[in-house]
Each structure stands twice: as C-alpha cells, then as structure tokens.
Amino acid sequence: MSEPAPKAAQPWLYRLIEPDGRPSLRRRLLSSLLVPLMVLLVIEGLVTYSGALFYANHVHDRDLADDATTLAQMLSQEDLGGQISPQARFLLEYAPEGHNYFSVTSQRHGLLAGSAELQPAPLSAASMDGEPALFSTFVYTPSQKRRELRAATVRIPNLRDPSDQLTVTMAETLHDRHQQAREILLLSIPAQAILIASVFVLVLYGVRVGLRQLDPLTARLAAREHDLAPIGDADVPVEILPLTRTIDGLFARQRGMLALQERFIADAAHQLKTPLAGLRVHVERAQADPSKETVDDALQHILRLTQRASRTSSQLLALTRAQSPDMGDSSTHCLLDLAQLVPELLGLRVHDAIAASVDLGYEGPAGPVWIDGDRISLQELLDNLIDNSLRYAGRNSIVTAGVSVVAGGACLSVEDNGPGVPPAFLERLGERFFRVPGITEEGTGLGLAIVQRIAERHHAQVHYLASSGGGLRVEIVFPSARTSKVVG
Missing domain, CATH: 1.10.287.130 (Signal transduction histidine kinase, dimerisation/phosphotransfer (DHp) domain)
Structure with missing residues (x-):
C-alpha cells in the first residue's frame, strides 16, 4: 500500500480540508460540493444584478422617453419660441441623485435652450412622427467631468416657423439605474445565501446517511478472521x-x-x-x-x-x-527468436549429454521464429525436457530438439529414441508426481509438470506423442507473436 503524499506535495485545497494528512471521503465530498455552491452563489449574484440592471434600464428609459415627449408636447402646444422658464428648467434638471440634462435645438437657429454639450441622436423617420429614439453616449458636463448619459430625443415642428423643426433631447446619468440594481442585488443575496446554506446542510446530512450504508459491509468484513471468501454484491452500494x-x-x-x-x-x-x-x-x-x-x-x-x-x-x-501468479505477468515477456534461443540453450547441456552418452542435436529453420515469452522460464522448460530425455532415453540414445513454424504459431519439440511411454499413460505425463509404471530410473515426477505449467503461462499447448524412433516426442505449440519490439 502506497504512503500518502507529503503535505507539501498535496494540493492546497486538500491540505485545507485534510489538515492531519489523512484522507477523508466525507470531507472531500463536502468540499467538492461547497466550492461549486459558492461559485453558484457568485454566478447567481451576477445574473441577479444583470437582470435588475436590465429592469432598471427599461423603467428609466420609459420615464425618460415620457419626459422628452411631454416637453415636446408642451413646446408644440404653446408658442414659447423655445424659451423655458427658470422654474421649468429647475424641474427638468432636478434629480435626487446626480443631474438631468435637456436641450432644445432648432434646425435653422441652433440651440434654443438647455446644454450645448448635449448632442441629439440621429433620428429615423419614425422618430420624426413623435416616437423617441434612445441612445447612450459620453458627454462632458460644464464641470469637465466625463459622464455616461442615456438620452431620449424627439422632433416636433416649430410653431413660429413652419419651415423649421425643433429637436428635444432629455438625458440623465446612469447613477440611479445602477443604484437600483445594487439595491435589488443586496435584497436577494441574503435569501440566496440562506437557500444555499440550507442545501449544504441537507447535503451534509445526506452524505452522512449515505455513508452509513457502508456500515453493514464494514461489520461483515470485521467479523472475518481468516476467511478469504468473496465479499459478493448483496449489500454493496x-x-x-x-x-x-x-x-x-x-x-x-x-x-x-x-x-x-x-x-x-x-x-x-x-x-x-x-x-x-x-x-x-x-x-x-x-x-x-x-x-x-x-x-x-x-x-x-x-x-x-x-x-x-x-x-x-x-x-x-x-x-x-x-505456478506462481507473478509468472503470468506479460510485462516480463518479450519478442524471442526460438531459432536462436534453443541452440544457445542446448549448447549449455552438451557436457551433460556427453556424460550420459547421449547424442544431443538440433533441427530448425534458417530464419527466425518469433514468439512472445520469458527467456528464463523458457530455459527452465527446455532444461526439464532435456533432463527427462537424458534420464529415461538410456545410454547411446539420440535426443533431438527442434523448432518449426506451424499454422498459427511456432512449435518447440524434444524427441528421443528411447523406450518411450505406453499410449495409455501419455495423457498423464503432465501430472505432478506421476511416473510411468515399470521405470527403474530415479525421478521426482515433477519435470513434465513444470513444463506443463510454464507452457500454460505462455498460452501454449503441450502434446505428448510417440516418436518415429519409438521413444517420446514432446511438442510445445506457442501462439503467434503479438509484441512489436525486440527486448534484449
């Protein structure tokens, strides 16, 4: 079991929620929910503010358009000549927060009343019929402060001069709009925070109750002593x-x-x-x-x-x-050439063959014969096959190791011309401790069992046959090589 990472190497969030360095599923579940909830609160605040600002803009635009239309109607109904009384000017420019602006300009005579810095917006044909056109622009007030204004403009005929037209523009700052949006946001934040806190408490309770489903499984495992039976899926989430x-x-x-x-x-x-x-x-x-x-x-x-x-x-x-499970680990397998490996391993057994008065030989193709395998275990497999032949074939016998290509793979064979094995016992040669009845040579009955297990680890098939010379022939048929890299 790997040790937990040092605190310095862990993410800061994990060090914050797990100060003792021990991982906690409950704390990590809650932290993974708390952070998104906080982000959700921020996003909800931004959405609320945007919606409130949109609503405030809509209301103020409508009021601004009504003011511009009212002023235009007042100028069109009374022959004021574009003149605005001081009392009317005060009412037009007054605002609880900030300052309002207006201008009345003549197409022929220029500015008649109001602020010269306020520029009317270009009007469409519909605006000439009395419909206001709203626009947003930056203007400079007389105090040289840069302010963003929202304006409504309407055009009416000049009663004193039928060939002339008056353009009436009403404008205001955006201070009130943003102020109302902030007030709406401040009113909604507590309710949203309470809602999210309630959700978090419910999640905390749900996580605690949900983790209790592991208690029966924990108790069942704790009650075991030396039982390695499968846990099963009965009460497992x-x-x-x-x-x-x-x-x-x-x-x-x-x-x-x-x-x-x-x-x-x-x-x-x-x-x-x-x-x-x-x-x-x-x-x-x-x-x-x-x-x-x-x-x-x-x-x-x-x-x-x-x-x-x-x-x-x-x-x-x-x-x-x-028989060890580690023996079947394919990570130790590499691409091996049997036509090169087998002669090399046979060369190590020449002295044993001479001592046993056995003629040890090799037959194989000139080209490579590739398989996926482990060199050490294949050496042990071949050694046991050679030992079996040297021990039971008898003196002055001939033992031949061969490599060939067969359909779907490669074949490694060891054949001798000894007394052989009765056909009734050929199928039992791979069993542990099995020895053919009547054989006087000492042995453990494990050599061919080892060959059988190593072949199974290589997904190979073992065949025990009678050789053409009357002895025993053992064939190991390996599947085709699948790796694409030769590992030295």
Whole structure:
C-alpha cells in the first residue's frame, strides 16, 4: 500500500480540508460540493444584478422617453419660441441623485435652450412622427467631468416657423439605474445565501446517511478472521462495487497463493520423507557397525539420497515458481527468436549429454521464429525436457530438439529414441508426481509438470506423442507473436 503524499506535495485545497494528512471521503465530498455552491452563489449574484440592471434600464428609459415627449408636447402646444422658464428648467434638471440634462435645438437657429454639450441622436423617420429614439453616449458636463448619459430625443415642428423643426433631447446619468440594481442585488443575496446554506446542510446530512450504508459491509468484513471468501454484491452500494470486486480479486489471488504454499508443503513432505528416512537408516547402520566397509557403503547411500533430496527440492521450487501468479505477468515477456534461443540453450547441456552418452542435436529453420515469452522460464522448460530425455532415453540414445513454424504459431519439440511411454499413460505425463509404471530410473515426477505449467503461462499447448524412433516426442505449440519490439 502506497504512503500518502507529503503535505507539501498535496494540493492546497486538500491540505485545507485534510489538515492531519489523512484522507477523508466525507470531507472531500463536502468540499467538492461547497466550492461549486459558492461559485453558484457568485454566478447567481451576477445574473441577479444583470437582470435588475436590465429592469432598471427599461423603467428609466420609459420615464425618460415620457419626459422628452411631454416637453415636446408642451413646446408644440404653446408658442414659447423655445424659451423655458427658470422654474421649468429647475424641474427638468432636478434629480435626487446626480443631474438631468435637456436641450432644445432648432434646425435653422441652433440651440434654443438647455446644454450645448448635449448632442441629439440621429433620428429615423419614425422618430420624426413623435416616437423617441434612445441612445447612450459620453458627454462632458460644464464641470469637465466625463459622464455616461442615456438620452431620449424627439422632433416636433416649430410653431413660429413652419419651415423649421425643433429637436428635444432629455438625458440623465446612469447613477440611479445602477443604484437600483445594487439595491435589488443586496435584497436577494441574503435569501440566496440562506437557500444555499440550507442545501449544504441537507447535503451534509445526506452524505452522512449515505455513508452509513457502508456500515453493514464494514461489520461483515470485521467479523472475518481468516476467511478469504468473496465479499459478493448483496449489500454493496453500486458506487463501490469496483472496489469490492477488486478486493475479491485480491482475495482470489491470496487464496491461490495460500493453496500454492499448502501444496508446496504437502509435496515437500511427501517427496522428502523417503530420502530423509533413508538417510536416518544408513546413519544408524554406520553407527551400529563402524567398520570401514559398512561406513563407506552407508556414505555412498547417503550421498545418493542427498542428491535425490536436493533435486527434489529444486524441482519443487521450480514447480512453485511456474505456478506462481507473478509468472503470468506479460510485462516480463518479450519478442524471442526460438531459432536462436534453443541452440544457445542446448549448447549449455552438451557436457551433460556427453556424460550420459547421449547424442544431443538440433533441427530448425534458417530464419527466425518469433514468439512472445520469458527467456528464463523458457530455459527452465527446455532444461526439464532435456533432463527427462537424458534420464529415461538410456545410454547411446539420440535426443533431438527442434523448432518449426506451424499454422498459427511456432512449435518447440524434444524427441528421443528411447523406450518411450505406453499410449495409455501419455495423457498423464503432465501430472505432478506421476511416473510411468515399470521405470527403474530415479525421478521426482515433477519435470513434465513444470513444463506443463510454464507452457500454460505462455498460452501454449503441450502434446505428448510417440516418436518415429519409438521413444517420446514432446511438442510445445506457442501462439503467434503479438509484441512489436525486440527486448534484449
């Protein structure tokens, strides 16, 4: 199990919500909800302010247009000649916050009343019929302050001069509009904050209640001692099914490892019992009769039994490695050329073949024969096949290792011209501790079982056949190579 990352390497948010460095699912769930809720509150405030400002603009634009239309109607109904009384000017320019502006301009005579800096907007044909045109622009007031104004403009005929037209413009600052939008926002924020806080409390309660669904599973696992049975999906929430299924997979691997260990202990006890009993017998015989002949004979038997026990333990360890789950890890496989690998490995066994008076040879194609495999385990596979042939084929026999290309893959074969195996026992050659009845040569019955397990790890098939010379032929058929890179 990996250690938690140091606090300095963790994100600042996790260090904030997990100050003790221990991960908490509850705290992370709440923090993942709290941050979006805060962002949602900010977004909601912006949307509320935009909506309030839009509404304030609509109301003020309508009032501004009404003021411009009213002034235009007053000028058109009375022959004022564009003159505005001081009292009317005060009312037109007065605003509780800020300042209002107006102007009355003649098409022929220019400005008649109001602010000269206020420029009327270009009017369409509809505006000439009395409909106001609204616009937004920047003007400079007499105090030289830059202000943004919203104006409504309407055009009416000049009663004193029928050939002339008057343009009436009413304008105001945007201060009141923004002020009203801010007031609406301030009124809505508390209600929104209360709503979000209520949602957060409900989420907190929901997370707490939801995590309680894990209590039965926790209690069930805590009640176990050495039980590695699968957890199952009965009372497991859907969200953590991947976790429990991963744990079930781990339990399955642990059961396999425990079964492998128990099998190894049982096999070791079974196979080492006879050599150890023989050692004890010959030691007691040497102690009972200390004569040189008896001691020498006992030492010869002890040496032979020790070699047998050593070979048995080596074979048991090899079988355990072949059955280990780690052996099936495809990450250790690489692209191997059997036509190059097999002759190299056979060269290491030449001295053993000479000592056993066996003619050891090789047959294979000139070109490469690629498979996906692990070099070390394939060496152990070939060594066990060669050992089996050297031990049981007999002296002056011929053993041939071959490599060939077959449909859908590659074939590694080891063939001898020894006494062979009766057809009734060929199918049992891959079983642990199986030895063909009637064979007098010493052996553990594990060599071909190791070959069988290593072949299974490589997704290969093992075939036990009678050779053309009357002996035994073992074929290992590997699937086609799938990797695309040669790993040295």
